[in-house]
Amino acid sequence: MTILIIEDEELTARKLQRLLLDVEPSAVLVGSTVSVEESVEWLRTNSRPDLIFMDIELADGQSFDIFNQVTITSPVIFTTAYDEYAIKAFKVNSVDYLLKPIKEEELRQALTKLRTLKEVLAGEGGSSTPVLGLEQSLATLLQQLRETAPNLSIAPNPGFRIEKTVATYRERFMIKQGQKLFSIGIEEVAYFLTRNKMSFVKTYDNTEWMLDYTLDELAQMLDPKRFFRLNRQVIAEAKAIDKVHLYFNGKLKVELKPMFTEEVVVSREKAAEFKLWLGE
Known part of the structure; x- marks a missing residue:
């Protein structure tokens, strides 16, 4: 085959x-x-x-x-x-x-x-x-x-x-640091990101940890009322959305906290859904 x-x-x-x-x-x-x-x-x-x-x-x-x-x-x-x-x-x-x-x-x-x-x-x-x-x-x-x-x-x-119906979403993620393992609670998470084909979690204290999940897999684990897939690179928690700006062609530009090092743009196709999710 x-x-x-x-x-x-x-x-x-x-x-x-x-x-x-x-x-x-x-x-x-x-x-x-x-x-x-x-x-x-x-x-x-x-x-x-x-x-x-x-x-x-x-x-x-x-x-x-x-x-x-x-x-x-x-x-x-x-x-x-x-x-x-x-x-x-x-x-x-x-x-x-x-x-x-x-x-x-x-x-x-x-x-x-x-x-x-x-x-x-x-x-x-x-x-x-x-x-x-x-x-x-x-x-x-x-x-x-x-x-x-x-x-x-x-x-x-x-x-x-x-x-x-009522779904069960991840409340904690296991982190590996050298030979040590520890977990972080979902309330600590600001956003998930992908960089160089690897996935990371960014916490509100501006710490970043590697995860062994793709963003597609993470999207299935997270409560959609709390997290939104902004684009192919970022899934953000609601409180991490700092500012939203109108962008060209109906897109939206998002500023995150802690600050994300690259430009975060929501596509025109997802803009309406994102604004609805924010509570427009």
Whole structure:
């Protein structure tokens, strides 16, 4: 099985590759891309892979943009830290939709599902229309969410309405300093950041510690009422938002405390959600 991985976080891509080799030893990684632009170019110039793992949020846009620029006949398994793209995912060649951090059993089930659908998906004559009917695909997804996401309560009605219930979020993080281990409470955290493809936590006393999680994984662990993903580089706690400035093209520029050394910009697409989160 030849596989293309589209993922802009190197650590996440490496973890997925290792997990794939554990679950599917015969898998061959034929490519790894990090952006919409690079993915489109790869797909135009290389042979069709048997399967594509596709992160949804990429550095230069959403991976759905790839389908607008190149015809994809390979089956796709979407990987994302967010659950709001489920319906959109099943309008393209999606076989499954895995929430990060990806668990081995969920990956195994997705590959089993692909084998079951192989007679439909295989061959160069594949279609870019949905692999399954949208309603059937949604029903399958919702069943998987029931089994794999205990913090979701799914209403059994024709509208497939998904309702959030009380969720459990991280209250402490373990820190390693040399040969010592200690923990910090979530109330000490100002923001999480990524730098040089590594993740760090910044506390309100202006101390910075390395963490062994990607920002995508952290986004799943944190209370969304308390923390907001400002961009690909920063997840901030509400009290860490010092000032917000209007920026060009509908974007917002954010000043953090303790001060962040680089410019923090919220995209135009996320600006309205961010202002609502702040309490506008």
